[in-house]
Amino acid sequence: MRLLTEENMEMAVRLGGEIRYMIELSVVPVMKVLTMCALGTLLAQRRIGVITPAATRLLSKLVFALFLPCLIFTELGESMTFHNMLEWWFIPVNVLLSYFIGCIAGVLVALICKPPPQFFRFTVVMTGIGNSGNLPLAIIGSLCHGQSHPFGKKCNQSGVAYVAFSQWIAVLVIYTFVYHMLEPPEEFYELVSDEGEDSVKGGSAALAALEADSMPSVMSAEWPDVKDATTEDSRTPLLARVFRYPSLTSQTSGVDGESPRASVRCLAEPRVMRKIRVVAEKTPIRYLMQPPIIASLLAIAVGVFPNTRAILFGDDAPLAWFTDSLTILGAACIPCVMLVLGGTLSVGPGSSELGLRTTIGITFTRLVLLPPIGIGVVLLAHKLGVIPPGDKMFMFVLLLQHTMPTAILSGAMTSMRGYGEREASALLFWQHTSSVVTIAAYIVIYLKIISHMSTAI
Known part of the structure; x- marks a missing residue:
């Protein structure tokens, strides 16, 4: 009897230690991200006024044009080799699979929840296109900052490299597929056109002044100059x-009645x-070449050639001082991203014509239903042998790609298209606030799966 009691106590202690370990690995990184966002929200309050609307816009531009490219170039460039480039082929494929499955789920959400007809394609896109950029980087950075993670010494370097390697395909999909899916309905365009140019010109100055004093929407967190990209064509x-x-x-x-050169054809x-x-x-293919994408391409170009990589990366590299400077700048990326996100979320969800049922349907599907399907996709890929054996971070990034809320850049497309911006802003607000719970829960599941797969090898 005493022996049985001692065994139960040992099991309880072991179980308690395992639960504590899982909480430390899953909840603590999310709490770090939440704390940085909360500080951004606090500093953005009018009574404090440290992160003003102008400061938020400036910080967004610094992240977009400087900090994020530096982070991507230093981490991806050091990890990239020609062998790795061939071995990592499933990362962009996994992004495409997550988008394809998500869009199918989005069609089902639209059919079940019955949003207003003009928001049918909007519902499909907002359900299907997950965040493959700043938020995964923040999660990985917070997770690797601890000491008890199972991802080894190169945790942050590998994680950032894998996420950066997937960004080009995500941006390509958003600037082609998402751009056309989010085009405004004809009735909306005709309604805006019929209002007359005089009323638009008369209110433009007042609108510009109002926007300068108001906090930018959450969409500016990943594309601060989206308003400047808006044209009549878009x-x-x-x-x-x-x-x-x-x-x-x-x-x-x-x-002006002139015949284009393309019209003069033999056939x-x-x-x-x-x-x-x-x-x-x-x-708008021209917007594909943005600073983060340019940094990714440069990192790949440098990394695949050993001689070039040896000049920039390594303790004995002649230009190590240059990459060290970029590393210091890149270290500011994640804190600034979270401060900007917290500041933009401080204004609340705002008004929306999408409807409560559709908002809940998109959020629940994106954050709760799609991750288990992603687990099935990744486990099937592991069974087929397309995942590098023993690379825990590789599998974790693949799983994380199915877990994120809707891509902020997809919301930025609504701003560029001039339709559905309020609905996208409200939806991104509710998804990012809800994802605090769901991401932490799924990180626990992912770590258990990765631990089981590593012991089974």
Whole structure:
């Protein structure tokens, strides 16, 4: 009897230690992120006024143009080799799979929750496109900052490299697929056009002054200059008009009655190909080459050549002082991102015409239902042998890609398109506040899976 009691006590102590270990690994990193966001929210209050709207915009631009590119270049460049580039091929594929599965789930959410008709495609995109950028970097940075994680000495370097390697495909999808999915309905465009240019010009100065004094929306956290990218083309429902009216392609190809060079052809261009060409020309591919993407491409270009990498990375590298400077600047990225996110979330969700049922449906599907499907995808990939054996961080990043809330950059597309911005801002607010609980819970599950898979090898 006494022996049985001692065994029970040992089991209880062991179980308590395991629970404490899991809490330290899962809850503590999320609490670190939450604390930084809370400080940003606190400093953004009008009574304190440290993080003013102008300061938030400036901080966003610094992160976007300096801190994040430095972080990506230093961590990805040091980890990248030609062998690694071939071995990491499943990372962007996993992003595409998460988007594809998420969009299918988004269609089901739209059919079940029945949002207003003009928000059907909006619902699909906001359910399907997860955050593959700043938030995963913050989670990994907080997790690797502790001492008890199971990811080894190069935890942060490997994690940042894997996340950065996936960003190019995420940005490509957002600036092509998401951009066209979020085009405004024709009725909305015609309504705005019918209001007249005089009323728009009369209120533009007042609107600019109001925006300067108000906190920017959460979408500015990953693209601070989205307002500057807005054009007449981006606010036009191009797909619906091009594929509905045959004459539109000829109207959009010429300017002031002049015949475009492309119209002078030996053979007549098929009508469908002409329409596809017009859509491709209006797709904002030029925005793909943003500082974080340029930093990723440069890091890959440097890393795949051993001689070039030896010049920049390593203790004996001739330009080690340069990369050390970039490392110092990159270290400021995660704290600044969280302060900006906290400051933008301080204004609250705002008004929305999406409806409570649809908002709950998107949030629940994105944060609760899609991660288990992602677990199945990653476990299947592991069974097929496409995941490097023994690389725990690789598997963790793959799982994390299915767990994040909606991509902030997708919300920025609504601002660029001039439609659904309030709904996207409200949705991102509720998702990011709810994800504190869901991310912590799924990190526990992921660590258990990774631990089980590593012992099974």
